Each structure stands twice: as C-alpha cells, then as structure tokens.
Amino acid sequence: MADLLTAARMRAIENAAIKAGSVTGAQLMESAGECVLAAILARWPGMAAAPHRALVLCGPGNNGGDGFVVARLLRGRGWTVALFLAGDADRLPPDARANHDRWDGAVTPYEDTAFAREAGPLGPQDLILDALFGTGLTRPVDGFEAFRAAAQRGGGRPKVVAVDVPSGLCSDSGRVLHREGAPAEPPVRADLTVSFHAEKQGHRLADGPDACGAIQVAPIGLPPRADIAAEDSPVTLNERPEAFDKGEGAHKYAHGHAIVLSGPPGTGGAARLAARGALRIGAGLVSVCCEDAAVPEHAARLDAVMIKRANGADGLARLLEDSRLNALCLGPGLGQGARDLVPVALKAGRATVLDADALTAFAGDPGALFGLLHENAVLTPHAGEFGRVFPDIAERLAATPDHGPAFSKIDAVREAAKHAGCTILLKGPDTVIAAPDGRCTVNSAHYDRAAPWLATAGTGDVLAGFVTGLLAQGMEAFDAARIAAWLHVEAARRFGPGLISEDLPEALPACLRDLAAAP
Numbered sequence: 001m002a003d004l005l006t007a008a009r010m011r012a013i014e015n016a017a018i019k020a021g022s023v024t025g026a027q028l029m030e031s032a033g034e035c036v037l038a039a040i041l042a043r044w045p046g047m048a049a050a051p052h053r054a055l056v057l058c059g060p061g062n063n064g065g066d067g068f069v070v071a072r073l074l075r076g077r078g079w080t081v082a083l084f085l086a087g088d089a090d091r092l093p094p095d096a097r098a099n100h101d102r103w104d105g106a107v108t109p110y111e112d113t114a115f116a117r118e119a120g121p122l123g124p125q126d127l128i129l130d131a132l133f134g135t136g137l138t139r140p141v142d143g144f145e146a147f148r149a150a151a152q153r154g155g156g157r158p159k160v161v162a163v164d165v166p167s168g169l170c171s172d173s174g175r176v177l178h179r180e181g182a183p184a185e186p187p188v189r190a191d192l193t194v195s196f197h198a199e200k201q202g203h204r205l206a207d208g209p210d211a212c213g214a215i216q217v218a219p220i221g222l223p224p225r226a227d228i229a230a231e232d233s234p235v236t237l238n239e240r241p242e243a244f245d246k247g248e249g250a251h252k253y254a255h256g257h258a259i260v261l262s263g264p265p266g267t268g269g270a271a272r273l274a275a276r277g278a279l280r281i282g283a284g285l286v287s288v289c290c291e292d293a294a295v296p297e298h299a300a301r302l303d304a305v306m307i308k309r310a311n312g313a314d315g316l317a318r319l320l321e322d323s324r325l326n327a328l329c330l331g332p333g334l335g336q337g338a339r340d341l342v343p344v345a346l347k348a349g350r351a352t353v354l355d356a357d358a359l360t361a362f363a364g365d366p367g368a369l370f371g372l373l374h375e376n377a378v379l380t381p382h383a384g385e386f387g388r389v390f391p392d393i394a395e396r397l398a399a400t401p402d403h404g405p406a407f408s409k410i411d412a413v414r415e416a417a418k419h420a421g422c423t424i425l426l427k428g429p430d431t432v433i434a435a436p437d438g439r440c441t442v443n444s445a446h447y448d449r450a451a452p453w454l455a456t457a458g459t460g461d462v463l464a465g466f467v468t469g470l471l472a473q474g475m476e477a478f479d480a481a482r483i484a485a486w487l488h489v490e491a492a493r494r495f496g497p498g499l500i501s502e503d504l505p506e507a508l509p510a511c512l513r514d515l516a517a518a519p
C-alpha cells in the first residue's frame, strides 16, 4: 500500500536523506523541476513537439524554487517564458534563491494587470505553472485574480499545472484555507498536479482531487521508505487488496453465519440489500432477522438469504445464544428499535457492524454507546451519522480551516477510532478507515477510480453488508472494512452508469474473480 504523507512527514523524509548525505536540497529541487517538465511533456505531446509559451508563477518558498527550475528548463527547450514572483527575492530560502539566481530572464513581481497582459494571448498548447505554495501553506491565499481568470477562460484556455499541490489547498487535509466568514474560494483548478516522492493526504481528501485535476507522483531521489521516527504510523492509500479465498470444497458453516437485523414491516429493503451483499462477498450463510410481523414481506423477497425471527431485545438475546451466528449487522432500515437492540448485540461480543439507524439511535447520548463497543465492532457512518456519535470531533472538522495544516478527515476518524476503541469507516468519495491502534487508510474513489454512480440510495446498506460478510468469514475488523470499501468502489466501476444499489452485489463475483487471478 502506498503511503499518503503529511507535510511534516515529507519534510522529515527530506531532512533525513539530506542529513544522511544521500542527496542535497539543491539536487532534490532540480530533480523536482525535471520531473514536472517530464510530466508535462508526456501528458501533452504537442508541447513536447514544439516550444510554446509559459507563465510561471513562483511563490516565496521552495515551491517557488521548483518553479524557477521549470522555467529555466522550459526556456532551455526554446519556450517563451514569463516569470512572476509573489514575494521578495531576498527572502527566498537558500535553494530557491540559488535557482532564482540561475534564472536568466526577467523576474516580474506578481500583479494582476501585468499577469493578465501576458496571459491574454495564451492558447490551449500553452502553460501556466502554479508554483506559488506547496506543502508550506500556512494561511489563506489572497489575490491572483488574473491567474484565476486566465485559467477559467473558455475552451481555448491554457493548461494549468500545479507543482506539488494547487496553491491554496492544504496538503494535509485537502481543504481550502479561508478566513472565518469569507467564502472558501477553491484554488485555481489544475489540469495536472505533479507531486514528489509520494502522494500527500490532501491529494485524496475533501476538495483535493477536484483541485488537482489529475495527479502524478515523481521520484526525486529519496529512499523508497524512510526510516523516520513519527508519532503515528503512516496513512495509506487503500489499494487492490490481497485475494481472500473461500477454498475449494469448504463447508458453508466454515464461512460463518451473518445476521442482518431488520425493522418493522415495510422497511425491509435496506436489510435485504445488506444481506445480499454479505452473501455475495462470501459469508457461508446469511439470515435476515426480523419480528414476526415482517416475516411475510421478507419471505416474499428472499431465497438464498434465510429468515430468522426475533421479537425485540429479548428475542435477539435468545437468538444470539446460538454461537454459530458470528457476525451481525445493525442499522439499515432498523428503525426505532435500534436503541434497545444495539446493546444486546454488542454485549453478545460478536463481530458487529453498526450503520445508519444503529448510530442515529445514540444521537444526544453517544456516551451510552462507547461503553459497549469492542474491537470487533465496525461503525460505518456517513458524515451526518458521524456527527451524531462524535459531535465534538465533527465540530472541529466543520470549523473554518483558517490556517494550515488544517484538521483533516483523517485526523477526525483516527481520533474517533481511538476514542471508540473500534474500527470506524467514514463514508464519502474519500472514505477514511481507521483502527484504534492507529492504522488508517483512505479509500479514494477519485481520478482513475472515480465512481460517481455510487451516489445513489442504498449503496451504503450494501457496504455494511460487505463488511459483515467479511467479518463472518473471520476477517479482522480493519481488514474487513478496507477490503469491503475497495470492492464496493470496484463493483460500482465495473457496472458503471445506471448503477442502482441492487447491482453492487451482482457485480461482485467478477471483481472477486479478478482478485483471485491477480498475481
């Protein structure tokens, strides 16, 4: 799994390599500039075939230093380059200053009118390089209206390439820094963002993916995995998981019996979706568990999924005396009964997924839930449900990000998992999954894994079912959550446009076949 870095971790990796003598800061900067140029030329062959025009925007730090390198390299290829500096040349850090001094063209202080004049004639084969702010962003970015206007101009607009991160975006959180009361004006959207060594968290969170356009990571001569002391284990990008195999001839009872609790008659669809998901992902047996009155409805709709009866909390407690029932899912369509049923389920100590109504039931009194949770539990909230269970953390996430690094969704979910003592999966296109021991991964449905079709009713119920089905097979909570989340996106991508939640479990077998076939 590839790491997603914070700015602090990236700096620590750079400093460790420089201290060890394996590379100098100047070499890293040169290499960064070369990589940006190579990425541009590879992406737009027209730009490689003949020189064009470029406007290079350099900021006051090392991101600006990278800009000076790219400007020099473009000029070396015969491009016409106009360079604008937002900041004071005398205060540039040493490596950036050295590259400023090697630049033999004019350095124009950034000012909207001058920039607009240069940008006017730019066409689609031309380039604007955003080397204003990178991982060192500490406060909101003001101004640059002419840059914004040039980038937004109709079909004939030039290509915008961001060095490391689009300026204004916090590289730890993917949030746009802005002042209290002021609107969060998104950064100038790049067509391509070229980052160094490893992706940063912000490339995958919140506004990051939209602002970056496309992301390319270039090696700049740092050791692949640095041995640096850090408080937290690194966050990873949730990538294709290892295959998990049911094994030939294995008996259905060896793969667990998952129970999905359902609510009153007429609301059983969500539970049936979850149950179907649990079955397709490989649970040996799956039952929907409901009160007597809901049995006819389920009986009319279920075949491979079985039905178990349990009336109220007492009924559930009696049912759970059967130790073969090893994984539970509570939430989808569970309704008012959730508040009484969740404690019974958690006290039974089974692997348990809590979603939707099972979380909302504790709004106003989340403390009642925390005493019951255990490490075999997985909470799968969306943002609203997360706020009901973790109001303080959600409030910090909602606060205006007026300085960097801003509190991120990763920070929020990690803190929540530690506090709750169980795995938390906070849904979104940037799903974040964290375990209480600090493991954390981002399941990103962006860039080449975008799955906009997942924004439809019931897909969350299926995800809860996927997690439950993996837990039933004996998988550990964090692994079950991350593998389910990956397959959820994979199934949606395989089905594509027109997807409804019923399609997700049916798209799964092909995904599982591929997983098993992959080396």
Ligand SMILES: NC(=O)C1=CN([C@@H]2O[C@H](COP(=O)(O)OP(=O)(O)OC[C@H]3O[C@@H](n4cnc5c(N)ncnc54)[C@H](O)[C@@H]3O)[C@@H](O)[C@H]2O)[C@@H](O)CC1
Pocket (backbone or CB within 6 Å): 014, 025, 026, 028, 029, 032, 059, 060, 061, 062, 063, 064, 065, 066, 093, 132, 133, 134, 135, 136, 137, 138, 139, 140, 141, 142, 163, 164, 165, 196, 220
């Ligand atoms: N040796 C290194 O450290 C390397 C750094 N690299 C580049 O360096 C970047 C990080 O450089 P820095 O740490 O110097 O940080 P940045 O270049 O991102 O910006 C830092 C400077 O901007 C100022 N600043 C921050 N927010 C501002 C705002 N909103 N308005 C005005 N000024 C603001 C800060 O006070 C500081 O002077 C990376 O993103 C990457 O592009 C690469 O060259 C690779 C090697």
Ligand SMILES: [K+]
Pocket (backbone or CB within 6 Å): 063, 130, 131, 132, 133, 134, 162, 163, 164, 165, 166, 167
């Ligand atoms: K930048």
